[in-house]
Amino acid sequence: MGTHKITTQDVTFKVFRFNADEDYLPYYKEYKMEVTSEEVVLDILNRIKWDHDGSFSYRRSCRHGICGACAIKVNGRATLACKESMNDMIELFGNEITLEPLSIKRSVKDMIIDKGDFWEKHAQVQPYLVSDIEDNPESEHLVSPEEAERLLDSDICIQCGACHYACPVVEVNEDFIGPAAFAKAYRFEADVRDEAGTSRISEVNQEAQGVWDCVKCYECQEACPKEVNPIEKITKLHNMIFTKGVAKNNVATRHAVGFKHSIAKHGLLDEGELVRYSEGNIGVIKHVPVAIKMFKKGKIVLPWNMPKADKLDEIKKLVKSSSTAKF
Amino acid sequence: MKKLRYALFTGCTAKESTPEQMMSTMAVARKLGIELIELTEASCCGASHLQDYDDFLSLVLNARNIAYAEKHGLTMVTICNTCQLNTAMTKHRLDNNAELKSKVNEKLAEVGLEYKGTSHVTHFLYALIDDFGLDKIKSMVVKPLSQFNIAPFYGCHNIRPSELQNESHKSAENPYNPTSLDDLIIACGGMNVDYNEKNKCCGFHAELQAPRTAAILTGNAVAGAMDANADWMVTPCPLCHLKLDTQTGHASKEIGREVTLPVLHMQQMLGLALGCTYEELGLKHHVTDVNFI
Ligand code: SF4
Ligand code: SF4
Ligand code: FES
Numbered sequence: 001m002g003t004h005k006i007t008t009q010d011v012t013f014k015v016f017r018f019n020a021d022e023d024y025l026p027y028y029k030e031y032k033m034e035v036t037s038e039e040v041v042l043d044i045l046n047r048i049k050w051d052h053d054g055s056f057s058y059r060r061s062c063r064h065g066i067c068g069a070c071a072i073k074v075n076g077r078a079t080l081a082c083k084e085s086m087n088d089m090i091e092l093f094g095n096e097i098t099l100e101p102l103s104i105k106r107s108v109k110d111m112i113i114d115k116g117d118f119w120e121k122h123a124q125v126q127p128y129l130v131s132d133i134e135d136n137p138e139s140e141h142l143v144s145p146e147e148a149e150r151l152l153d154s155d156i157c158i159q160c161g162a163c164h165y166a167c168p169v170v171e172v173n174e175d176f177i178g179p180a181a182f183a184k185a186y187r188f189e190a191d192v193r194d195e196a197g198t199s200r201i202s203e204v205n206q207e208a209q210g211v212w213d214c215v216k217c218y219e220c221q222e223a224c225p226k227e228v229n230p231i232e233k234i235t236k237l238h239n240m241i242f243t244k245g246v247a248k249n250n251v252a253t254r255h256a257v258g259f260k261h262s263i264a265k266h267g268l269l270d271e272g273e274l275v276r277y278s279e280g281n282i283g284v285i286k287h288v289p290v291a292i293k294m295f296k297k298g299k300i301v302l303p304w305n306m307p308k309a310d311k312l313d314e315i316k317k318l319v320k321s322s323s324t325a326k327f
Numbered sequence: 328m329k330k331l332r333y334a335l336f337t338g339c340t341a342k343e344s345t346p347e348q349m350m351s352t353m354a355v356a357r358k359l360g361i362e363l364i365e366l367t368e369a370s371c372c373g374a375s376h377l378q379d380y381d382d383f384l385s386l387v388l389n390a391r392n393i394a395y396a397e398k399h400g401l402t403m404v405t406i407c408n409t410c411q412l413n414t415a416m417t418k419h420r421l422d423n424n425a426e427l428k429s430k431v432n433e434k435l436a437e438v439g440l441e442y443k444g445t446s447h448v449t450h451f452l453y454a455l456i457d458d459f460g461l462d463k464i465k466s467m468v469v470k471p472l473s474q475f476n477i478a479p480f481y482g483c484h485n486i487r488p489s490e491l492q493n494e495s496h497k498s499a500e501n502p503y504n505p506t507s508l509d510d511l512i513i514a515c516g517g518m519n520v521d522y523n524e525k526n527k528c529c530g531f532h533a534e535l536q537a538p539r540t541a542a543i544l545t546g547n548a549v550a551g552a553m554d555a556n557a558d559w560m561v562t563p564c565p566l567c568h569l570k571l572d573t574q575t576g577h578a579s580k581e582i583g584r585e586v587t588l589p590v591l592h593m594q595q596m597l598g599l600a601l602g603c604t605y606e607e608l609g610l611k612h613h614v615t616d617v618n619f620i
Contacts, residue, residue, distance in 0.1 A: 077503040092501055168528050172543045213537040215544065216375050217528035218487035222502055229488075238379035252536040259377035263388065269339040269371040278535050290573055290614075297612050299344045299573075307342045310367040314438040318387055322434045325381040 007037045009090060015048060016100040018107045019055075026107065028098075029053075035086045042070055042081040044099070045111070058111035065225065068160030072111050073100045078162035078223040102165035117170075118161045121177050125185040125203055130196035147192045152236075154187035157228045163220035175209040179220035179230035182211060186233035189240060198246050205241045205248070212238075212252035242325050254278045257327050264319045267309025272300055331458055334396035334403045334446070335363040338410040339371050340565040347609025348565045351594035352406050352451065354607040358598070359459060359467065363404070366395050372413035375484075375532060386427070387434045389417035390442040394435060402447040404454050406594070408484035408564035409532075411450040415495045418448050450485055452563040452593055453496035456507055461514045469602040471516025475619070477596065478520040478557035478588070479508035480548060480571065482564035483528050502526060508563060511593065515600035524551035529570040539581060545570050546578035549586040558619060559589040561596045568592055573614045589617045 011033055018026035031052055033044065042060055049056040058081070059069040065083040072081055075093045089097060099111070106113040133141065163179040164170055170178045177185075185204050188194045204210045211234050220230040238256070247253045255278040262270045272291075276284045294300050301307070309315055341349040356363045369392040371377070373385035393414060396403035405411040421428040422444045432441055449457070455464065485492060486502040493499040500507055505526050509519040529548055530541030549571060552560050562568050571590040579585045590613070591599075598608045599620070610617045 075503060093504060168544055169533075169537070169540050173537070173540050176540075208537070213533060213540060215528050215530050215537070215540065216532040217483040219483075219528070221488045235379060235382070239382055242380060253380075255535050256376045256380040259371065259373055260380060260384065263371050263373075263377070267370045268342065269374065271339065271343050275535065290576070293614050294344065294573060297614055298346060299612055299614070301343045309370050314368070314391075314440075315370045315388070317438055318391065318434060319384065321437055322384045322387040323381055324383045327380065 008034050009037075009095065011035045011086070011090065011095050011097055013044065013048070014096065014098040015056075015110075016098075016104065016107070017056075017110055019110070020108050026104065035090070037087045039086045040082055041072070041074060041079060041084045041086060041089065041099075044086065045070075045072075045081055057109040066158060068158035071102055071160040071162045071225070073102055074098070076100075078102060078166050078225070080160060080162075080225045083225060102161055106165075113161075113165075115161055117174070118159075118164050118178070118180065121164070121181040122159070122184060124177060125181045126188065126196055126200045127181070127184045129188055129191060129194055130200075131193050132195060141193050143192060150190045150192075151187055152190070152232065153226075153228055154183050154190065154233050156226050157183055157187070158226055160225065162223040162225060163228075163230050166219040166223035168217060168219065169213055169215055173208070173213065176213050177204060177209050179214075179234065182237060183228050183230040183233045186236055189237070198244055201237070201240055201244050202246050204237050205246050207250065207252065211241070239325070242327055247327055251278050251280075251283065253327065254280075260319065260323070264316055266306055267312045267315045268307060270303075270306055273303070330360060330362060331454070332362040332364065332401055333454060334399045334401040335365045336369050336392060336396070336403050336405045336410060336414065337365060338405065338407040338565070339374075340569070341406055344569060345565040345592070345612070347595065347612040348406060348568070348592050350607065350609035351592055351598050351603070354603045355594045355598050355601065358601040358603060359455075359464070361459065364399060364401065366392060366403070368395050372410045374409050375413060378413070383430075385413070386417055386420065387431050389414055390421060390431045391435060391438075391440060393418060393446055393448065394440045394442045396446040396448075397443055400445075402449060402454070404449055404451045406451050406563075407566060408450065408482040409566055411448070411495070412484035412492070414448045415491055418444070419491055419494065447495070449495045450563060452485065452507055452511070453498065455597075456510065457497040461510055464511075464597070465514045468514070468516055468600045470600055472512075472596070472600055473516045473518075475517050475558045476520045476556050477512045477517040478522060478552035478555060478560045479512060479525050480529070480552070480560050480562040480567055480590070481505050481508055481526050482562055482567040485563055486526060508561065508593065511597065512561065515596055517596070517600075520552065520555045520557045522551040522555035522557075524548040529567040531566045531570040534570065534574070538577070541570070542574065542577045542581040545574050546582035546584070546586050549575060549578065549588055550582060550584060552588055553586060557588060559591060559617070561591045561593055563593040565592065575615065587615055589613065589615050589619065591617065
């Protein structure tokens with residue numbers, strides 16, 4: 001067996017501090033420490049509390065990347081403190097490391113945040129299996145491996161909230177259900193035993209709160225420490241909204257469908273026409289002022305100048321033969 | 328150095344609402360001696376919205392685009408972050424799923440095409456950095472941008488999901504601390520400005536569906552750059568460009584503060600440093616005037 005060498009490095013930690021009971025404003029405190037290559041971020045949180053300031057507060061429980069309690073941000077990157085090696089963090093960010101709670105505006109005490117909004121959204125999507133099961137069933141409700149595969153790991157979410165508080169839409173729209181709850185909605189929608197009908201999928205289809213408000217920034221995929229990949233599930237929910245027939249004829253759905261129409265016609269996207277198609281003849285009026293500015297700068301292609309892809313017949317043929325969705 | 332050749336996937340925007348993106352790409356390529364062969368047969372990538380409606384159709388169309396690059400035996404370069412993401416994601420899914428690949432190829436066979444997986448797909452920014460080299464760019468700069476503080480705006484789809492995008496370029500990018508665009512600014516002789524929003528979302532993809540959210544994200548991005556004393560912003564994505572250049576009116580209203588800055592395409596910035604003209608770079612096509620030259 002080879003020998004394993006433990007190395008050490010000096011690191012300056014800038015740590016977010018705030019006590020809602022005492023402080024008017026949050027502040028950052030610096031702690032310099034010698035960090036060994038064996039340590040994880042949680043060891044640092046422990047050492048701040050044990051060696052520097054007993055009042056320092058954070059959540060932790062399982063220490064095995066399973067309970068989700070210890071999620072914080074390291075240099076802006078969401079992390080399970082108990083899982084993340086300090087060595088990797090130093091490699092990624094250098095020797096100045098900032099430790100912050102997942103959401104600064106929801107901090108109650110230091111790293112501890114009020115996750116109330118997260119749990120409310122979680123509850124909003126019927127986060128359980130809806131199935132009419134007899135009290136004394138004759139056999140188990142079996143799920144084949146292939147059927148289980150369809151969940152696409154959405155069932156391994158540990159509800160840490162990393163994705164939720166990384167999401168820029170959650171930050172600015174309090175109605176937005178958010179990536180974790182969407183992943184949860186998918187988890188049950190994809191379950192063959194589920195009999196919720198269209199209630200859950202209708203919930204995530206609502207304007208202002210549902211999947212159409214996602215800006216597709218991929219922050220949730222990047223943030224998730226368990227590789228649940230919420231944005232992938234959001235895309236699946238978009239697809240289900242069409243396949244399960246709950247899509248409403250509105251700006252969001254027309255925007256998605258408009259791409260197909262445009263590609264079938266030009267091979268390319270007719271940008272101006274997409275806006276009109278999505279918004280409708282009345283809704284489009286609000287875009288006129290910007291459109292005029294763009295037109296003056298040669299940024300709008302008039303219908304008769306709309307470029308077309310070469311070999312358009314090929315594209316038309318493929319659109320016809322490969323289309324799987326109808327709306 | 329052997330002359331670099333790529334198959335250029337323009338995407339739709341460079342042919343419509345950002346003509347200056349196309350002009351400046353070609354101008355820069357001419358200056359650097361890079362040959363770009365335009366994939367005129369290519370279709371729209373679906374821009375992450377067709378995928379919401381019909382995932383399979385979007386796979387087929389994107390695979391078709393790559394198949395044309397493969398016919399040339401060239402790496403495909405994209406000049407739009409969202410085209411880059413959709414194409415790279417298609418490639419990743421087909422290269423890692425034989426069943427899906429054969430389903431897609433069944434369709435492509437109807438028009439006499441096959442997706443093999445032989446062409447690499449990368450964004451022009453990373454082609455410049457990985458293949459051409461920043462040092463060489465630096466040595467070709469004739470008008471260093473030394474009097475400017477320039478705010479890089481990376482755009483989501485070049486840096487996230489990082490696992491996928493780092494598959495496509497050699498210089499792996501840390502989405503929490505991206506450096507490629509900063510490095511390009513420095514190579515052009517400019518001062519790179521650091522601000523919190525540089526790796527955040529501009530809101531483009533929800534502009535119609537969630538206008539308020541999209542406007543706040545735009546406003547915050549421009550405000551962040553302004554507060555960091557930027558003279559202008561630069562982006563590798565024409566969609567971010569459109570959002571930041573044309574939508575600041577709505578954004579200012581939503582965040583309650585007047586925000587506006589010139590926003591250049593990365594090719595325009597590079598073009599300025601390489602001595603291309605105002606006309607060649609299409610700088611007159613900006614809604615927020617580029618009046619510093
Ligand atoms: S991709 Fe959508 S859900 Fe995920 S973080 Fe971005 S906006 Fe939020
Ligand atoms: S999806 Fe991932 S990041 Fe989001 S709550 Fe679940 S485990 Fe955490
Ligand atoms: S302590 Fe449970 S996940 Fe870290």
